Amino acid sequence: MLGDLLSKSFVSANDVAQHAGVSRSAVSRTFTPGASVSEETRKRVMNSAQALGYHVNQLARGLMRSESGIVCLIVSEMDTPYRARLVRALTHELQKAGKVSMLINTDRSDGGVDSALRQTLSYRADASILLSGLPDKAITKLCLDSGQRIVLINRDDDISGPFHINLEDHQAAKIAVSAFLRAGCRSLAFVNSEVGTPSLMAREKGFHAAAAGLGLSVVTARHGNTVYESGRRAAHDLLTGLNRPDAVFCVNDLMALGFMDSARQDFGIRIPEDLCVIGFDDIEQAGWSSYALTTFAQPIDQIVQASLFWLGDVKDNQNVKSMTFNAPLVWRKTIRGNHQPIS
Amino acid sequence: MLGDLLSKSFVSANDVAQHAGVSRSAVSRTFTPGASVSEETRKRVMNSAQALGYHVNQLARGLMRSESGIVCLIVSEMDTPYRARLVRALTHELQKAGKVSMLINTDRSDGGVDSALRQTLSYRADASILLSGLPDKAITKLCLDSGQRIVLINRDDDISGPFHINLEDHQAAKIAVSAFLRAGCRSLAFVNSEVGTPSLMAREKGFHAAAAGLGLSVVTARHGNTVYESGRRAAHDLLTGLNRPDAVFCVNDLMALGFMDSARQDFGIRIPEDLCVIGFDDIEQAGWSSYALTTFAQPIDQIVQASLFWLGDVKDNQNVKSMTFNAPLVWRKTIRGNHQPIS
DNA sequence: ACGCATTTTGCAAGCGTGTGCAAAAGTTTC
DNA sequence: GAAACTTTTGCACACGCTTGCAAAATGCGT
Numbered sequence: 001m002l003g004d005l006l007s008k009s010f011v012s013a014n015d016v017a018q019h020a021g022v023s024r025s026a027v028s029r030t031f032t033p034g035a036s037v038s039e040e041t042r043k044r045v046m047n048s049a050q051a052l053g054y055h056v057n058q059l060a061r062g063l064m065r066s067e068s069g070i071v072c073l074i075v076s077e078m079d080t081p082y083r084a085r086l087v088r089a090l091t092h093e094l095q096k097a098g099k100v101s102m103l104i105n106t107d108r109s110d111g112g113v114d115s116a117l118r119q120t121l122s123y124r125a126d127a128s129i130l131l132s133g134l135p136d137k138a139i140t141k142l143c144l145d146s147g148q149r150i151v152l153i154n155r156d157d158d159i160s161g162p163f164h165i166n167l168e169d170h171q172a173a174k175i176a177v178s179a180f181l182r183a184g185c186r187s188l189a190f191v192n193s194e195v196g197t198p199s200l201m202a203r204e205k206g207f208h209a210a211a212a213g214l215g216l217s218v219v220t221a222r223h224g225n226t227v228y229e230s231g232r233r234a235a236h237d238l239l240t241g242l243n244r245p246d247a248v249f250c251v252n253d254l255m256a257l258g259f260m261d262s263a264r265q266d267f268g269i270r271i272p273e274d275l276c277v278i279g280f281d282d283i284e285q286a287g288w289s290s291y292a293l294t295t296f297a298q299p300i301d302q303i304v305q306a307s308l309f310w311l312g313d314v315k316d317n318q319n320v321k322s323m324t325f326n327a328p329l330v331w332r333k334t335i336r337g338n339h340q341p342i343s
Numbered sequence: 344m345l346g347d348l349l350s351k352s353f354v355s356a357n358d359v360a361q362h363a364g365v366s367r368s369a370v371s372r373t374f375t376p377g378a379s380v381s382e383e384t385r386k387r388v389m390n391s392a393q394a395l396g397y398h399v400n401q402l403a404r405g406l407m408r409s410e411s412g413i414v415c416l417i418v419s420e421m422d423t424p425y426r427a428r429l430v431r432a433l434t435h436e437l438q439k440a441g442k443v444s445m446l447i448n449t450d451r452s453d454g455g456v457d458s459a460l461r462q463t464l465s466y467r468a469d470a471s472i473l474l475s476g477l478p479d480k481a482i483t484k485l486c487l488d489s490g491q492r493i494v495l496i497n498r499d500d501d502i503s504g505p506f507h508i509n510l511e512d513h514q515a516a517k518i519a520v521s522a523f524l525r526a527g528c529r530s531l532a533f534v535n536s537e538v539g540t541p542s543l544m545a546r547e548k549g550f551h552a553a554a555a556g557l558g559l560s561v562v563t564a565r566h567g568n569t570v571y572e573s574g575r576r577a578a579h580d581l582l583t584g585l586n587r588p589d590a591v592f593c594v595n596d597l598m599a600l601g602f603m604d605s606a607r608q609d610f611g612i613r614i615p616e617d618l619c620v621i622g623f624d625d626i627e628q629a630g631w632s633s634y635a636l637t638t639f640a641q642p643i644d645q646i647v648q649a650s651l652f653w654l655g656d657v658k659d660n661q662n663v664k665s666m667t668f669n670a671p672l673v674w675r676k677t678i679r680g681n682h683q684p685i686s
Numbered sequence: 687a688c689g690c691a692t693t694t695t696g697c698a699a700g701c702g703t704g705t706g707c708a709a710a711a712g713t714t715t716c
Numbered sequence: 717g718a719a720a721c722t723t724t725t726g727c728a729c730a731c732g733c734t735t736g737c738a739a740a741a742t743g744c745g746t
Contacts, residue, residue: 009409009490010467012702023726028704035705038724053485055464059402059411060702063731066352068402073446079431079627084422091421091448100462103416103446105434119443121398124353142396147352228631261632284422288571289604290633355732366696371734378735381694381742403732406701 011052020048031056058100066147068124071099071311074116076106076132080227080254081283082298083131086153089304090129097308099126106133114139121146127311130155130162151307154199157322163310164322165303169199172296172327173206175342176249176278179294179329181214183276183337185247188218191234191259192251193226200226200251203280207249219245226251231258232266239267246275253279253286253295260291260334277334280327292333299325354395363391374399409490411467414442414654417459419449419475423570423597424626425641426474429496432647433472440651442469449476457482464489470654473498473505494650497542500665506653507665508646512542515639515670516549518685519592519621522637522672524557526619526680528590531561534577534602535594536569543569543594546623550592562588569594574601582610589618596622596629596638603634603677615679625673635676642668 017024022041029035030045037045048054062068071094078087091101102123104116113133120128120143127149134156141161143150150162157164180188190207192200204220211218221237224230231250235258238245250256256279263269263277271277279286282297306323331339360367365384372378373388380388391397405411414437421430434444445466447459456476463471463486470492477499484504486493493505500507523531533550535543547563554561564580567573574593578601581588593599599622606612614620622629625640649666674682 009488010702014702024703025705025726026724028702029725032704036724041724053488055461057406057467057702058465059405059467060731061704062402063400063406063702063733064704065731070445077431078434079424079427081422081424081427084424084427087446088420088422088448088450091446092450095448100466101446101448102413103430103434103444105431105438105444107431107435118398122401123443124400124402145352145396228627257631265632284571285628288600289575289608353732357732367733368696368735369694371732372695375734379694384694400732403701404734406703406732407734408701 010057011054012057013054016045016048016052016054019052020044027054062124067126069098069100070102070123070125072102072104072116072120072123072125072128074104074106074113074120074128074130074132076108076112078103078105078131081285082253082281085283086131086298086300086303089300090307093304093308097311099311117143120148127151129153129307135159149311151310153303153307154197156198160321163306163320165306166322166324167199167298168324168326169202170206170209172280172329173203173249174210175329176296177207177210177214177216178342179278179335180247180249180276181216182342183247183272183335185245185276186216187243187245187247188216189238189245189248190218190220190251191231191238191248191255192220192222193230193255194222194224195226203249203251226255228254228258228261231255231260232262233258235259235262235266239263239269244269244275247277248275249278251280253281253283253293255279256293256295257285257291260293272334272336276336278329282330286330287332294332294334295330296327297330299327353400354397355400356397359388359391359395359397362395363387370397405467410469412441412443413445413466413468415445415447415459415463415466415468415471417447417449417456417463417471417473417475419451419455421446421448421474424628425596425624428626429474429641429643429646432643433650436647436651440654442654460486463491470494472496472650478502492654494653496646496650497540499541503664506649506663508649509665509667510542510641511667511669512545513549513552515623515672516546516592517553518672519639520550520553520557520559521685522621522678523590523592523619524559525685526590526615526678528588528619529559530586530588530590531559532581532588532591533561533563533594534574534581534591534598535563535565536573536598537565537567538569546592546594569598571597571601571604574598574603575605576601578602578605578609582606582612587612587618590620591618592621594623596624596626596636598622599636599638600628600634603636615677619679620677621672623670629673630675637675637677638673639670640673642670 013024013027016027026041027045029037030042094101106112106116114136117135117139129151131153144161152162153165188211192204208218221234223233256277269275279293279295282295286293286295302325356367356370359370369384370388372380373385437444449455449459457479460478460482472494474496487504495505496508531554535547551561564577566576599620612618622636622638625638629636629638645668
């Protein structure tokens with residue numbers, strides 16, 4: 001209390017030990033779950049710690065133990081609804097597991113994912129979860145070699161070592177075609193960005209394949225990023241001509257919403273009477289009554305759960321190297337006709 | 344190369360020193376900007392570091408230096424558009440400043456903000472930025488005493504010690520009233536949540552005060568959280584009766600959008616012909632053409648800039664304890680009549 | 687070639703923690 | 717009460733880094 005004015009800023013385990021009249025080991029063990037301390041000294045240490053405002057220095061602890069408790073989330077454009085929701089869920093669950101999350105923004109910064117992974121190494125992160133971008137193989141190896149776990153969510157699949165979480169994009173695309181077909185649509189369109197992420201391309205390929213299998217033609221538009229405005233541009237691209245499509249599968253909800261707004265307001269098209277629309281992600285806005293977009297839902301909970309599974313004990317994980325989840329179709333009002341599930 | 348199979352996972356400065364034939368101090372200094380190393384040894388060290396895959400251990404460095412380089416962002420409901428955007432901007436700018444951001448989610452977790460700040464202490468964070476919730480005073484003091492900087496964004500103002508960043512909520516509310524008046528509105532409504540954050544209440548108070556000053560009456564609705572659905576409920580609340588308001592100021596864009604959707608679809612109200620709407624935040628969705636919401640823009644850049652200013656050198660900051668920014672009105676299409684700026 | 691000023695370098699003492707090991711204390715058993 | 721255990725405790729070293737200090741190396745002027 002007296003040293004308040006010019007006290008050394010942090011109180012160490014030493015100070016606590018002195019105050020409690022025990023050895024420093026005792027206080028260390030008090031804060032180490034499962035260590036051997038008598039109930040009495042633990043009490044004494046706890047009291048002193050409380051009185052002095054002691055907190056274990058996780059930096060020092062991380063130096064000794066192999067684990068720092070830090071998990072890095074590597075993500076760009078994190079204010080995108082889907083990404084934001086995933087980040088929120090991940091941090092929440094990581095905290096519950098006693099981890100702490102370090103957020104690395106790879107927007108358009110120098111080095112991007114690679115420098116992010118380097119930072120990951122500097123802070124001795126226990127694991128990195130990548131929601132965006134693709135890491136250089138050499139750096140990935142470096143991370144793995146230093147005992148780090150790596151999780152790739154919806155990323156490229158040909159890197160070995162990391163744990164992969166993917167979606168049944170192909171299957172979803174197939175279901176989209178079936179839904180359109182059942183609604184009586186015959187002239188299909190696919191709206192993609194120019195990004196070319198594997199999962200995005202899988203949806204496109206799957207859609208084309210499924211349509212071809214049924215003898216339906218598909219016209220494709222690709223514009224900019226997977227954002228609202230690109231969806232609008234796609235609408236202008238696809239709806240200007242004479243033979244308009246009567247169904248459009250957008251690679252992403254944001255694009256779908258932009259497409260819908262433009263279709264209705266710039267072209268006077270009614271949805272779903274004149275045009276059926278399906279999106280992907282099931283972001284919050286898709287449920288807003290101005291849109292009521294039928295869309296495939298990201299299985300956020302499963303993705304998060306799988307990520308945390310991979311951070312658990314090694315022995316359990318030896319065999320499994322990837323998990324693939326189903327993205328269920330959420331029926332709203334942008335498809336006409338009956339809304340029964342499709343097998 | 345040979346030790347690949349069972350190598351100790353991390354390469355230390357010692358290893359690099361040995362490989363380069365210099366002392367450990369030399370490699371340390373090589374990675375310390377502004378330290379005294381000859382150009383030649385620096386080169387040698389760099390080469391060895393590269394070859395061995397060495398990365399400074401920031402945990403150990405943080406142990407010696409006073410600063411860990413970690414800045415904590417404490418936030419709940421971070422997938423809200425405004426929050427997500429702020430987090431994105433903060434992390435980006437923090438990284439540019441050589442800091443790293445630790446994201447702490449206080450959603451409905453045990454302890455909330457207080458335990459978040461405790462974590463902050465454990466990791467010896469250089470600073471904490473609070474976007475949500477209010478910290479206990481004792482813990483705040485503990486953080487400050489241990490040399491941590493604290494930034495409160497749009498939080499309560501009566502805590503001394505932290506740096507406060509606030510908005511001209513009162514002023515904005517006044518401008519909203521003027522805009523409504525000029526558009527010919529006479530029957531005003533205010534839509535708030537039940538959250539009761541100081542800045543939210545300031546908008547409400549300011550709106551009432553300004554309206555009263557002009558002899559206009561205001562009816563207020565408060566529902567749940569500051570989310571879309573609450574806006575809908577407010578609409579049902581305010582638009583069901585006979586004497587409907589012809590202008591509504593929503594404390595938040597999300598509520599405004601919910602209100603608009605319900606007003607149009609459930610009540611057949613035209614905007615802005617029958618009803619003028621103003622929101623707050625200028626989230627991306629406010630600009631979507633289905634809404635074109637006139638709203639006050641969060642000055643994100645200024646907020647971020649101010650936050651980083653406070654993390655700078657102490658000497659410059661001694662005097663200033665808070666900053667207040669103007670939230671400019673972004674004119675779109677939910678107010679009828681002329682769209683000139685209001686003094 | 688020499689003295690002096692300046693840069694570069696290595697040594698060693700920390701930073702705050704975890705943990706193996708042996709000594710001390712406590713507990714049970716006969 | 718002593719012997720044989722078991723639990724608790726303290727010592728001391730390690731983790732990987734920074735940095736003050738003094739010694740070594742270098743540069744400069746004469």
